[in-house]
Amino acid sequence: MKRKILILIILFSKVFMYTQAQELFFPPELKWWISEIQSIDKNVKIENFKFSEKRSILNQDGPISYKNRLYPVLKKWNYFGNEFAYYDIYASLEKNKSGKYSIYGEPDSAFGIFDKNENLLFIDFFGSSKGIDSFCWVRDNRIIAVGRDIINSYEDGLSDIDFIIYDYYLKNGGEIIVKEYTYNIKSVNMAKIKLRWVEQRSDYFENN
Numbered sequence: 001m002k003r004k005i006l007i008l009i010i011l012f013s014k015v016f017m018y019t020q021a022q023e024l025f026f027p028p029e030l031k032w033w034i035s036e037i038q039s040i041d042k043n044v045k046i047e048n049f050k051f052s053e054k055r056s057i058l059n060q061d062g063p064i065s066y067k068n069r070l071y072p073v074l075k076k077w078n079y080f081g082n083e084f085a086y087y088d089i090y091a092s093l094e095k096n097k098s099g100k101y102s103i104y105g106e107p108d109s110a111f112g113i114f115d116k117n118e119n120l121l122f123i124d125f126f127g128s129s130k131g132i133d134s135f136c137w138v139r140d141n142r143i144i145a146v147g148r149d150i151i152n153s154y155e156d157g158l159s160d161i162d163f164i165i166y167d168y169y170l171k172n173g174g175e176i177i178v179k180e181y182t183y184n185i186k187s188v189n190m191a192k193i194k195l196r197w198v199e200q201r202s203d204y205f206e207n208n
Contacts, residue, residue, distance in 0.1 A: 024049070024167060024181055026144065029136045031148045032200060036193045037163055041185050049165050049181035057122050059174030064120040066112075073101075073204065078140045085135060085143055086112040087197075088161070091121065100206045103198050111135075111145070113170075122176050124168075132166070134197035143168040148195060158187040 026034075026046045037044050047158070070086060071093055077084040089112040093107040109131040113122040126147075134144035145166040152160040167179040198205040 008053045012024045020199045023140060024051075024165065024179075026165065027136055027138050029060075030134060030144065030146055033084070033134060033195060036195055037183075037185070039193060042187060044163075044183060044185075046146075046165075048055075049163075049183045052164075052182045054177065054179050057124055057178060059122060060120055063159075064185055066083040066114065066120060068118075071113070076135065078137045080140045082116050083121065083140075085137070087132065087135075089120070096206055096207065100204060102206050113143075113168075113176075123179070125168055133168075133195045134200075141170040142169060142192075143170075146195075149182075154187075155189070158189055160184070160186045188193060 024046070034044065034046065038121050054055055066089070071091070073093075074087045074091060075084045076086075081186055088105050088109045089205045090108070091103055093101045093103055095101055108128055109126045111124040111126070111132050112120055115157075129151075130147065130149040131160060132145045132147040138144050143166075145168065147166065149162040149164060150159050151162055160181045165181040167181070169177045169179075171177060194200060
């Protein structure tokens with residue numbers, strides 16, 4: 001009897017550890033972001049990111065239309081094609097003489113999810129020190145995003161940074177559950193790493 005109980009405990013433990021390990025799925029499309037961080041910290045791995053908080057975002061009370069105000073290059077559609085996520089709803093593009101674009105936005109950034117008619121469904125505000133660098137849909141109802149939060153800035157140009165992985169899960173009934181996982185590095189020279197996805201597309205964008 002004791003042996004059976006011990007076996008059950010071991011099995012449940014393995015299932016629990018497997019579930020915990022599978023809780024944060026990190027898509028290969030965003031591996032370049034981790035690679036950039038590894039250029040300043042070779043030890044960083046997905047497993048190093050620790051769960052920090054869980055929160056919820058409710059659906060907008062009424063339709064807020066952004067019709068013809070959003071740039072197609074900043075949209076990423078889900079697989080079904082009925083919703084898209086948007087890098088920063090305050091972002092604007094300016095075409096330079098070179099034919100490439102510079103991207104601008106307000107100090108406070110905001111990540112948005114829209115329906116196919118460009119009506120705002122959900123919005124996630126970040127403020128001036130925090131934001132999203134890139135994201136991708138991993139299912140029709142799930143988005144993995146990456147970003148950072150500047151904890152401290154110093155006169156020598158270095159900063160203490162919380163690197164963040166966001167897991168957005170769109171529930172039925174007008175709610176998003178957001179889980180955040182963080183990894184902290186102190187005294188980071190942000191000029192040495194290209195974390196924003198626009199910095200990875202030198203064919204289309206110019207660095208501001």
